[in-house]
Amino acid sequence: MSRTIVFDVNETLLDLNALNPHFERIFGDVALKTAWFKQVLQTALVMTVLGEYTDFGSVGGIALDMTALRQGVTLSDDDRAAIRDTMLNLPPHPEVPEALTRLKNAGFRLAALTNSAQQAAETQLTNAGLAPLFEHKMSVEAVRRFKPAAEVYNMAAEALGEAPSNLRMVAAHDWDVAGAMHAGWRGAFVARPGMVIAPQAEHPDIIGSDMTEVVNKILVVDV
Amino acid sequence: MSRTIVFDVNETLLDLNALNPHFERIFGDVALKTAWFKQVLQTALVMTVLGEYTDFGSVGGIALDMTALRQGVTLSDDDRAAIRDTMLNLPPHPEVPEALTRLKNAGFRLAALTNSAQQAAETQLTNAGLAPLFEHKMSVEAVRRFKPAAEVYNMAAEALGEAPSNLRMVAAHDWDVAGAMHAGWRGAFVARPGMVIAPQAEHPDIIGSDMTEVVNKILVVDV
Numbered sequence: 001m002s003r004t005i006v007f008d009v010n011e012t013l014l015d016l017n018a019l020n021p022h023f024e025r026i027f028g029d030v031a032l033k034t035a036w037f038k039q040v041l042q043t044a045l046v047m048t049v050l051g052e053y054t055d056f057g058s059v060g061g062i063a064l065d066m067t068a069l070r071q072g073v074t075l076s077d078d079d080r081a082a083i084r085d086t087m088l089n090l091p092p093h094p095e096v097p098e099a100l101t102r103l104k105n106a107g108f109r110l111a112a113l114t115n116s117a118q119q120a121a122e123t124q125l126t127n128a129g130l131a132p133l134f135e136h137k138m139s140v141e142a143v144r145r146f147k148p149a150a151e152v153y154n155m156a157a158e159a160l161g162e163a164p165s166n167l168r169m170v171a172a173h174d175w176d177v178a179g180a181m182h183a184g185w186r187g188a189f190v191a192r193p194g195m196v197i198a199p200q201a202e203h204p205d206i207i208g209s210d211m212t213e214v215v216n217k218i219l220v221v222d223v
Numbered sequence: 224m225s226r227t228i229v230f231d232v233n234e235t236l237l238d239l240n241a242l243n244p245h246f247e248r249i250f251g252d253v254a255l256k257t258a259w260f261k262q263v264l265q266t267a268l269v270m271t272v273l274g275e276y277t278d279f280g281s282v283g284g285i286a287l288d289m290t291a292l293r294q295g296v297t298l299s300d301d302d303r304a305a306i307r308d309t310m311l312n313l314p315p316h317p318e319v320p321e322a323l324t325r326l327k328n329a330g331f332r333l334a335a336l337t338n339s340a341q342q343a344a345e346t347q348l349t350n351a352g353l354a355p356l357f358e359h360k361m362s363v364e365a366v367r368r369f370k371p372a373a374e375v376y377n378m379a380a381e382a383l384g385e386a387p388s389n390l391r392m393v394a395a396h397d398w399d400v401a402g403a404m405h406a407g408w409r410g411a412f413v414a415r416p417g418m419v420i421a422p423q424a425e426h427p428d429i430i431g432s433d434m435t436e437v438v439n440k441i442l443v444v445d446v
Binding site for chain 2: 042043045046048049050051062063065066069070148149150175178179182194197198199201
């Protein structure tokens with residue numbers, strides 16, 4: 001039973017497709033949005049392996065410059081600002097507000113735990129209209145290591161005052177769910193389009209195709 | 224001055240394009256080869272952050288299954304075997320044998336340091352005709368953490384009996400060069416097509432577009 005549910009933010013709650021018009025305009029190919037975000041994640045993982053840290057927004061800028069170098073595209077300051085500003089103004093996936101409200105109304109504690117920096121996370125959740133739903137908004141900035149490093153989940157468990165086994169991490173990234181489960185949490189995977197878990201990996205006990213399906217299962221399993 | 228030069232293997236010495244016909248046949252899209260190898264690297268990085276390890280060949284299989292899941296493709300055992308066998312039989316990039324031979328003939332010690340497992344690395348280098356060039360063939364298997372973890376470079380420096388500052392890591396991956404430099408080595412980046420270093424990152428003192436250019440620079444800098 002997990003009465004405190006912790007949500008990843010980017011891609012899990014918020015829809016990165018709002019960036020598509022900018023990638024279309026800058027690179028002439030919306031597929032570069034996906035390539036860019038994969039580079040963001042790779043850069044964050046490499047920093048964590050090397051014991052380095054810079055805020056996730058800066059990692060986004062680094063990955064954008066690498067994507068531009070690969071494509072032979074010269075970025076303007078306006079291009080960079082457009083991506084940065086849009087990342088702070090992402091809409092929620094359509095089913096998210098209703099699903100989270102239902103969970104909160106059922107008496108669950110809701111928290112956010114994100115690779116975004118603290119101030120950026122608060123801005124993102126406020127702009128998406130989700131901020132009032134969360135009792136805690138937590139950032140990896142507190143430990144200066146990105147998910148899925150164990151320090152992140154341990155910090156969050158301590159901040160929430162809960163044993164790891166009472167916590168459930170909800171994410172659209174297999175590595176985030178794996179990191180939480182590795183730290184003794186339960187997991188829930190939101191299998192959004194293109195998101196998969198390796199068949200060989202330990203699967204969380206909750207998998208749904210969107211947040212509605214995940215919340216429906218939480219309301220059965222974690223009552 | 225670095226008189227011992229350590230080479231990454233996959234993509235740096237060996238040409239993954241030999242896999243293209245298989246990805247074309249299995250997925251109908253050769254671009255999935257690149258997506259697959261990015262997933263290989265992400266899975267290896269995540270394992271290293273989580274303190275887990277399995278051999279790189281198995282990581283390749285996991286990433287292949289994830290790629291197939293994403294594409295809605297069912298893999299046969301023959302498909303899996305074709306990718307695995309081709310990974311063990313990759314040809315060197317065309318300029319590599321001559322460039323490395325020139326470096327060895329100039330009196331340099333040459334070593335390989337790869338994410339591939341020990342036996343796989345030896346098979347790969349033998350099949351590519353490069354094995355006799357290397358005094359040491361080293362695998363991350365010895366420390367069960369993937370590059371760019373510091374343990375890998377420290378293990379290699381000890382095996383080579385050299386101070387880190389006497390070693391130079393040559394790789395087509397920015398994160399491998401960064402890991403080596405982080406451990407006190409010099410670096411050299413092979414800027415093969417699609418391979419870039421973040422503009423903001425510390426750059427190694429040697430960058431070349433292929434192995435010929437990199438070796439030419441080593442022969443000037445490290446004499």
